Amino acid sequence: MKNNDFKDVVFNRRSVKEFDTNVKISHEEMLEMIQEATKAPSSINMQPWRFVVVESEEEKAKLRPLIRFNTRQNDTSAAMVLFFGDMQCHEHAEEIYGEAVERGIMPQEVKDNLLGMFVPSYQNASKQHMNDIVKIDSSLAAMQFMLVARAHGYETNPIGGFEEDQLAEAFGLDPERYVPVLIVAIGKGDYTSHDTVRFNAEKITTFK
Numbered sequence: 001m002k003n004n005d006f007k008d009v010v011f012n013r014r015s016v017k018e019f020d021t022n023v024k025i026s027h028e029e030m031l032e033m034i035q036e037a038t039k040a041p042s043s044i045n046m047q048p049w050r051f052v053v054v055e056s057e058e059e060k061a062k063l064r065p066l067i068r069f070n071t072r073q074n075d076t077s078a079a080m081v082l083f084f085g086d087m088q089c090h091e092h093a094e095e096i097y098g099e100a101v102e103r104g105i106m107p108q109e110v111k112d113n114l115l116g117m118f119v120p121s122y123q124n125a126s127k128q129h130m131n132d133i134v135k136i137d138s139s140l141a142a143m144q145f146m147l148v149a150r151a152h153g154y155e156t157n158p159i160g161g162f163e164e165d166q167l168a169e170a171f172g173l174d175p176e177r178y179v180p181v182l183i184v185a186i187g188k189g190d191y192t193s194h195d196t197v198r199f200n201a202e203k204i205t206t207f208k
Protein backbone atom coordinates (compact mmCIF):
# COMPACT_ATOMS: atom_id res chain seq x y z
CA MET A 1 0.00 0.00 0.00
CA LYS A 2 1.52 3.32 -1.08
CA ASN A 3 1.86 6.17 1.39
CA ASN A 4 2.03 9.73 0.07
CA ASP A 5 1.86 11.41 3.47
CA PHE A 6 5.29 13.06 3.69
CA LYS A 7 5.12 13.66 7.43
CA ASP A 8 4.12 10.10 8.16
CA VAL A 9 6.77 8.69 5.82
CA VAL A 10 9.58 10.71 7.37
CA PHE A 11 8.67 11.19 11.00
CA ASN A 12 7.16 7.79 11.71
CA ARG A 13 10.11 5.89 10.31
CA ARG A 14 11.57 3.58 12.93
CA SER A 15 14.12 0.82 12.82
CA VAL A 16 11.95 -2.27 12.53
CA LYS A 17 13.78 -5.52 13.18
CA GLU A 18 11.16 -8.17 12.59
CA PHE A 19 9.06 -8.61 9.49
CA ASP A 20 6.10 -10.58 8.17
CA THR A 21 7.77 -13.61 6.60
CA ASN A 22 4.87 -14.07 4.18
CA VAL A 23 5.60 -10.80 2.41
CA LYS A 24 8.10 -10.79 -0.45
CA ILE A 25 8.91 -7.87 -2.73
CA SER A 26 8.79 -8.32 -6.51
CA HIS A 27 11.91 -7.51 -8.51
CA GLU A 28 9.90 -4.89 -10.35
CA GLU A 29 9.02 -3.04 -7.16
CA MET A 30 12.52 -3.45 -5.69
CA LEU A 31 14.01 -1.93 -8.84
CA GLU A 32 11.46 0.87 -8.70
CA MET A 33 12.49 1.64 -5.10
CA ILE A 34 16.18 1.53 -5.99
CA GLN A 35 15.53 3.83 -8.94
CA GLU A 36 13.75 6.26 -6.64
CA ALA A 37 16.47 6.02 -3.98
CA THR A 38 19.14 6.86 -6.55
CA LYS A 39 17.58 10.26 -7.14
CA ALA A 40 19.78 11.04 -4.12
CA PRO A 41 22.63 13.44 -4.84
CA SER A 42 26.20 12.21 -5.21
CA SER A 43 29.58 13.88 -5.50
CA ILE A 44 29.99 15.00 -9.15
CA ASN A 45 27.02 12.75 -9.89
CA MET A 46 29.29 9.70 -10.01
CA GLN A 47 26.58 7.53 -8.37
CA PRO A 48 29.05 5.11 -6.76
CA TRP A 49 26.28 3.09 -5.06
CA ARG A 50 25.85 -0.54 -6.03
CA PHE A 51 23.19 -2.90 -4.66
CA VAL A 52 23.02 -6.59 -3.92
CA VAL A 53 19.51 -7.72 -2.97
CA VAL A 54 19.77 -10.83 -0.83
CA GLU A 55 16.37 -12.51 -0.88
CA SER A 56 16.73 -16.26 -1.45
CA GLU A 57 17.05 -18.72 1.42
CA GLU A 58 20.46 -19.89 0.16
CA GLU A 59 21.94 -16.39 -0.06
CA LYS A 60 20.43 -15.36 3.27
CA ALA A 61 22.10 -18.40 4.81
CA LYS A 62 25.38 -17.12 3.38
CA LEU A 63 24.76 -13.68 4.90
CA ARG A 64 23.69 -14.98 8.31
CA PRO A 65 27.19 -15.62 9.79
CA LEU A 66 28.36 -12.22 8.55
CA ILE A 67 25.81 -10.03 10.35
CA ARG A 68 26.58 -10.65 14.00
CA PHE A 69 23.57 -9.93 16.23
CA ASN A 70 21.29 -9.02 13.33
CA THR A 71 20.04 -12.49 12.43
CA ARG A 72 16.39 -11.77 13.26
CA GLN A 73 16.23 -9.15 10.50
CA ASN A 74 17.93 -11.55 8.09
CA ASP A 75 15.60 -14.41 8.94
CA THR A 76 12.34 -12.48 8.64
CA SER A 77 12.91 -9.67 6.11
CA ALA A 78 11.66 -9.76 2.53
CA ALA A 79 15.24 -8.88 1.57
CA MET A 80 18.52 -7.63 2.92
CA VAL A 81 19.76 -4.90 0.61
CA LEU A 82 23.55 -4.58 0.66
CA PHE A 83 24.85 -1.13 -0.21
CA PHE A 84 28.36 -1.05 -1.68
CA GLY A 85 30.43 1.89 -2.92
CA ASP A 86 32.41 1.56 -6.15
CA MET A 87 35.94 2.86 -5.57
CA GLN A 88 36.45 3.01 -9.36
CA CYS A 89 33.26 4.91 -10.04
CA HIS A 90 35.09 7.47 -12.21
CA GLU A 91 35.19 4.80 -14.94
CA HIS A 92 31.52 5.61 -15.53
CA ALA A 93 32.05 9.36 -15.97
CA GLU A 94 31.88 9.20 -19.75
CA GLU A 95 28.66 7.18 -19.68
CA ILE A 96 26.94 9.56 -17.24
CA TYR A 97 28.06 12.86 -18.72
CA GLY A 98 27.81 11.58 -22.29
CA GLU A 99 24.14 10.86 -21.72
CA ALA A 100 23.63 14.34 -20.27
CA VAL A 101 25.05 15.87 -23.46
CA GLU A 102 23.07 13.48 -25.67
CA ARG A 103 19.84 14.41 -23.89
CA GLY A 104 20.58 18.09 -24.30
CA ILE A 105 20.73 18.80 -20.58
CA MET A 106 24.44 19.70 -20.60
CA PRO A 107 26.51 21.48 -23.26
CA GLN A 108 29.52 19.52 -24.59
CA GLU A 109 32.04 22.09 -23.32
CA VAL A 110 30.64 21.96 -19.79
CA LYS A 111 31.02 18.19 -19.84
CA ASP A 112 34.60 18.46 -21.14
CA ASN A 113 35.49 21.02 -18.47
CA LEU A 114 33.96 19.05 -15.63
CA LEU A 115 35.46 15.72 -16.63
CA GLY A 116 38.85 17.37 -17.26
CA MET A 117 38.79 18.64 -13.70
CA PHE A 118 37.11 15.92 -11.70
CA VAL A 119 38.09 12.62 -13.26
CA PRO A 120 41.82 13.14 -12.56
CA SER A 121 40.99 14.23 -9.00
CA TYR A 122 39.18 10.92 -8.47
CA GLN A 123 41.91 8.93 -10.21
CA ASN A 124 44.55 10.49 -7.97
CA ALA A 125 42.55 10.44 -4.73
CA SER A 126 43.95 8.43 -1.86
CA LYS A 127 42.18 5.21 -0.96
CA GLN A 128 40.96 6.78 2.28
CA HIS A 129 39.55 9.81 0.50
CA MET A 130 37.78 7.70 -2.13
CA ASN A 131 36.44 5.47 0.64
CA ASP A 132 34.99 8.55 2.35
CA ILE A 133 33.42 9.82 -0.88
CA VAL A 134 31.70 6.58 -1.81
CA LYS A 135 30.48 6.05 1.75
CA ILE A 136 28.97 9.54 1.98
CA ASP A 137 27.26 9.18 -1.40
CA SER A 138 25.97 5.67 -0.76
CA SER A 139 24.72 6.66 2.70
CA LEU A 140 22.58 9.38 1.16
CA ALA A 141 21.08 6.78 -1.19
CA ALA A 142 20.51 4.46 1.77
CA MET A 143 18.59 7.12 3.69
CA GLN A 144 16.50 7.88 0.64
CA PHE A 145 15.89 4.16 0.14
CA MET A 146 14.53 3.86 3.68
CA LEU A 147 12.07 6.70 3.10
CA VAL A 148 11.10 5.43 -0.34
CA ALA A 149 10.47 2.04 1.25
CA ARG A 150 7.99 3.62 3.68
CA ALA A 151 6.27 5.37 0.80
CA HIS A 152 5.83 1.87 -0.67
CA GLY A 153 4.37 0.59 2.60
CA TYR A 154 7.49 -1.20 3.89
CA GLU A 155 9.65 -0.77 6.98
CA THR A 156 13.42 -0.95 7.23
CA ASN A 157 16.36 -1.33 9.57
CA PRO A 158 19.76 0.11 8.70
CA ILE A 159 22.47 -2.32 9.76
CA GLY A 160 26.11 -1.43 10.26
CA GLY A 161 26.97 -4.49 12.34
CA PHE A 162 28.46 -6.87 9.79
CA GLU A 163 31.81 -8.35 8.79
CA GLU A 164 33.09 -5.56 6.59
CA ASP A 165 36.12 -7.47 5.42
CA GLN A 166 34.09 -10.44 4.13
CA LEU A 167 30.88 -9.03 2.66
CA ALA A 168 32.00 -8.17 -0.90
CA GLU A 169 33.77 -11.44 -1.53
CA ALA A 170 30.90 -13.51 -0.11
CA PHE A 171 28.60 -11.99 -2.73
CA GLY A 172 30.95 -12.21 -5.68
CA LEU A 173 32.31 -8.66 -5.69
CA ASP A 174 35.94 -7.58 -5.87
CA PRO A 175 36.68 -6.43 -2.29
CA GLU A 176 39.36 -4.01 -3.49
CA ARG A 177 36.85 -2.21 -5.64
CA TYR A 178 33.57 -2.42 -3.72
CA VAL A 179 33.42 -1.22 -0.11
CA PRO A 180 30.45 -2.28 1.98
CA VAL A 181 28.57 0.73 3.34
CA LEU A 182 25.35 -0.42 4.98
CA ILE A 183 22.83 -3.23 4.91
CA VAL A 184 19.14 -2.30 4.90
CA ALA A 185 16.68 -4.96 6.01
CA ILE A 186 13.31 -4.37 4.34
CA GLY A 187 9.89 -5.96 4.63
CA LYS A 188 6.39 -5.56 5.95
CA GLY A 189 6.82 -4.54 9.60
CA ASP A 190 5.56 -7.11 12.06
CA TYR A 191 5.22 -4.86 15.11
CA THR A 192 4.91 -1.20 16.08
CA SER A 193 8.35 -0.04 17.02
CA HIS A 194 8.85 2.24 20.01
CA ASP A 195 9.84 5.87 19.67
CA THR A 196 13.51 6.82 20.02
CA VAL A 197 15.20 9.77 21.67
CA ARG A 198 16.68 12.73 19.80
CA PHE A 199 18.67 15.73 21.04
CA ASN A 200 17.00 19.10 20.95
CA ALA A 201 18.24 21.01 17.92
CA GLU A 202 19.42 23.89 20.17
CA LYS A 203 21.76 21.53 22.01
CA ILE A 204 23.60 20.41 18.90
CA THR A 205 23.54 23.57 16.79
CA THR A 206 25.66 26.70 16.80
CA PHE A 207 24.89 29.78 14.74
CA LYS A 208 27.88 31.89 13.74
Ligand SMILES: Cc1cc2nc3c(=O)[nH]c(=O)nc-3n(C[C@H](O)[C@H](O)[C@H](O)COP(=O)(O)O)c2cc1C
Nearest residue numbers: 013014015016017070157158159160161162182196
Ligand atom coordinates in the same frame (compact mmCIF):
# COMPACT_ATOMS: atom_id res chain seq x y z
C1 LIG B 1 24.96 3.42 10.36
C2 LIG B 1 23.94 2.70 11.20
C3 LIG B 1 24.20 1.43 11.66
C4 LIG B 1 23.24 0.72 12.39
N1 LIG B 1 23.50 -0.56 12.74
C5 LIG B 1 22.53 -1.28 13.34
C6 LIG B 1 22.72 -2.66 13.59
O1 LIG B 1 23.76 -3.25 13.28
N2 LIG B 1 21.70 -3.36 14.18
C7 LIG B 1 20.53 -2.76 14.52
O2 LIG B 1 19.65 -3.43 15.05
N3 LIG B 1 20.31 -1.43 14.30
C8 LIG B 1 21.28 -0.68 13.70
N4 LIG B 1 21.06 0.64 13.44
C9 LIG B 1 19.78 1.27 13.82
C10 LIG B 1 19.93 2.28 14.97
O3 LIG B 1 20.10 1.60 16.19
C11 LIG B 1 18.68 3.17 14.99
O4 LIG B 1 18.58 3.87 13.77
C12 LIG B 1 18.70 4.20 16.15
O5 LIG B 1 18.69 3.54 17.38
C13 LIG B 1 17.52 5.17 16.07
O6 LIG B 1 16.31 4.45 16.04
P1 LIG B 1 15.26 4.64 14.85
O7 LIG B 1 15.95 4.23 13.57
O8 LIG B 1 14.12 3.74 15.18
O9 LIG B 1 14.87 6.09 14.80
C14 LIG B 1 22.01 1.35 12.72
C15 LIG B 1 21.77 2.66 12.28
C16 LIG B 1 22.70 3.31 11.51
C17 LIG B 1 22.39 4.71 11.01
